[in-house]
Amino acid sequence: MPNRNILLSFFLTLGISQFSIPANGQVLLPYTPQLDMEQLELQGLKMAEEASQLVRFQQHDHALSRAKLAVQLAPQKYQPWFILGTLYVMKQDLDLGINALKKSLDLEPKEITIKFTLGNAYFQQGKYQLAAIELEEGLEIKPNTSSAQFDLGNTYFKLGQMQKSMIAYQQAVAAQVDFWPAINNIGLIKYEQGNKEEAIAQWRRALKINSEQAEPKLALGVALYSQGQKEQGIQLGKTALKLDHKYRDLEYLHENLWGKKLLKDTQKFLSEPEVDIFINQLK
Template sequence: MGLRPTLAAALVVLGGWFGAPSANALIPYVYLPTEEELKGSSIGIGRTAAQLLQLGQAKDAARLAALAVRLNPNDERFWSILAEAQLRNNNLEDASRSLARAKQLNPEKAGLWFAEAAIALRAERPDNAVPLITRGLQLDPDNAPAYFDLGNARIMQGELPLALKSFERATALKPEFWEALNNQALVLFEMGQRQEAVRRWRRVLKLENNAEPMLALAAALHQRGEQSEAIQLASTALAKNPNYVLPLHQAEQLWGVRIREATAQLLSEPQLTNSVERAQANATWKKNQ
């Protein structure tokens, strides 16, 4: 980003065009805001950009955030807002550059490291994400969502024991963190510890009646021959979130090969034909939407 344009240069050019004013001419007065006033304006603009993000207006937020960093390029908050807006507009490279600038300004802010790691994960670059999260955790060691992201990165790397350790650290810090508990079960199922996976999915459903753990539990139960409960859970899960009928959506949610195969076997049951067809018709998933 370049620095803000200055009116002084424009005034010099105008003077060259029109010549020196006569003694009786009215000299126009152009107010030039001070640097401090421009910085003050940037705060209001930055706040508005953040509010637009909360309202889901990412394109307008990006334009305002870009203006804020031009007015005050040395405040990492504005670069962070700009990065978030760029991320929501799927401009991953621009978002990475904005976060890198924010980190230069405030390298001790853990959230900036975590945010850059989140972009790396979205771009499916777990090898880049892991050291970023690790550095952030050195600054903020009790951040449960960061351990969750670290666990996801480890799954993407195929490091399942390390993934499980990270997810368990997340729930140790935040016991109601059902997403981390759900991912523990996903990892355990892939590691062959299916009974423990079932136990943890049941715990998840006590915390949150969510389609993902519901369908995964149904698939695990189906493999154990517990057909009645499995069919009922699967039907309810597909009605709650039809996207989980799609193997590609399951994979994007970091479901491993074993749980996807178990789910495919479950969904081939004749009792689920209507539920599966309805879910396929209603699914709205698009990769990296």
């Protein structure tokens, strides 16, 4: 599964692209108290835009300080609250993030990117029913959003609704043909359904899109190993573990939606003497 902050950054970029800041010439009028408030709001919106730019450069702490100031300057505008909420979610301050996103949604109930981000936050809290509601409502308006379809697929997966999960992943790929995380997760479902050949095909497809992704590489290695193609499976698995050490942890794999059958085969794979020695060398 890709880093969640990558998906959140996508939602943030999508949301920011849908609002514009008035040009300075639009507010160059004689001084009035009302105008002063408009200028404060304008400054708040500019701060919010600066925060979103800083996120793109991975400067999250600086972005957060600007977003906090932005909501003080423009508390009745949804954009600063949206950016602040997204940043809190990125930093795993989920309660603060959800509260800010709810405030943003109150101010602009039709803004779907808020719903997508809120759904992502609820998913991370383990509140899968709430996550599904927000994602479904957003996707009714903008169905061809691959990242949101992927999040919805993950949510259905956690709820045990595998058929709906599969459909959501397929729709993510239909919206973006090179969206390898959804292709990878289709493989996870196929493996649990006992269709190893189709799972292998999906993981090969994902790796054809991005050959440097550890998750489909390890999954493919484990699948081939379980079918008796030990040499090829071990080589793929070792390459995957070298790319990302976290994938040697079964709990981490479980969090990334690896099912019982695949985890059982992975445990056998990790116990293979050659793989075990390799892992100890990585440590």
